[in-house]
Amino acid sequence: MMLSRPVVAALLAAALFGASTPFAKQLVGQTSPFLLAGLLYLGSGVGLTLIRIVRDRSLQLPSMPAGEWWWWLAAVIFGGVLGPLLLMVGLAATTAATASMLLNLEAVLTAVLAWVVFKENADRRIVAGMVLIVAGGVLLSWSNASGGTDRWIGPAAIAGACLCWAIDNNLTRKVSAQDALFLAGSKGAVAGIINTTLGLAIGAAVPSWTQAAPAMLIGLLGYGVSLVLFVLALRGLGTARTGAYFSTAPFIGAAIAILCFGEHASTLFWLAAALMGAGVWLHLTERHEHEHTHEAMFHAHRHVHDEHHQHEHDFDWDGTEPHAHPHQHAPLTHTHLHFPDIHHRHGHP
Known part of the structure; x- marks a missing residue:
């Protein structure tokens, strides 16, 4: 099966973001969630801005229509500020493998918003795949909640992060024809400055370079380069289908958590993985063809x-x-x- 460039971009974006979750988990507890989220996005913003300076030899703003700036500002707030904060809270209360798999809910929520709010087309194959992914997410939350009601805090926070990123994905589609490097770099810079400032304001200690450098590198690759590829995929696939391909990210994150960091995988975890894998396969094998008119x-x-x-x-x-x-x-x-x-x-x- 030959994969198109937008599909390859979506899968590479998923790989980078999926790998970032277990590595970010290793940094949880060393600093506050606000500050860690800020460092991740600062790494993205600083790194991509430097790349853009080298490419363009300037920092000139793109000629984006006035209405699109509002879409982009809202995307930054939901995807760059609220989403990472909720993820850091969730990572502090659950395992990296479970958190990685729960991030599949982002694709489902992205698709639901695209279909219901933004009126994007979906066929039965895509819907069936989303149902399987939701079922896998429910199993993961159930297995993580066996120790009492407080064990739901982690899955609930991660689900909240997924909702924020789903809103972000649909808003970013509105501006996806713009320069992907600018979109990803500006989001990283704004979100990084806001979250870092909040973290320091509530009393977090200024991190050493041995703490900050790994977080910023993870952010550059897992948030920055990943977002550039995600925007390129949005142009070619639309929101729901890009989210569907991106739902391969949690499998990569979970595999790294289990193979590299020795986390335990329960029977329910593997059952959830099978359900989610079947859902992703339905997305990857979709074919959409009919006569249509371009206005x-x-x-x-x-x-x-x-x-x-x-x-x-x-x-x-x-x-x-x-x-x-x-x-x-x-x-x-x-x-x-x-x-x-x-x-x-x-x-x-």
Whole structure:
């Protein structure tokens, strides 16, 4: 099965984020949840900003439409501030393997919001996969709660983080045509500064470099580079399907926690893994093809001159692809395999 570039981007994003969870777990207890979340995002923000300076030789803001800035600000608050904080609280009250598997709920909540609130299309195969992932999440929470009602705090906090990231994912889709490096870097910088400031304000000690450096490196790879790839996947797959591919992240995190850090995996854990694995397989094998019509559209993003980009240029062009500039799409009706990417947000009968 040949995987498209957006699918590969989504899977690589999942791999990096999934690996970050068990490694971040090793840092829990050394500093406050606020400060740890801040360091993770500072690593993302600082690292990606430096990469952007090298690439562009400047820090010029993108020409984003005014309305999209509000979508992006809300995405930063939910995904960059509230989500990481709840995850750190959850990691302090549960094992890294269980936490990693519970993070599959992000894909489910992302899809539900995409379908119900943002009216993105979903077929029965995707819905069935989500049901299996939810069932696996319920089993994980049940196994973690065997010691009393207080044992629900960890799963509940992680579920709250998943909800915040689901909102973030749907809001980020609104701006996914913009520069992915800017989107990920600015989120990391803002979220890192806010969470670090809050952590220090409530009395957390200033961390040493031996504490800060590992957290920032984990943040750069697991939050920063992962988010860049996630935004690229959003452009090509839409929110629900990107979330579905991204749901492979917890398996990677759980495998690392068990194989590298010696955590115990119960029978219920493996049953939950089987259910979630079956759900992800349904997502990976989905095919969506029908006749559809593209309405006239005017926007700007990096592109090549494929069947959806047959426009003329009003400037001297040296033939380099991909390139970015404002361009007009004429109405077009055709049939091919597709996902609800930035060019396929049509309705379905």
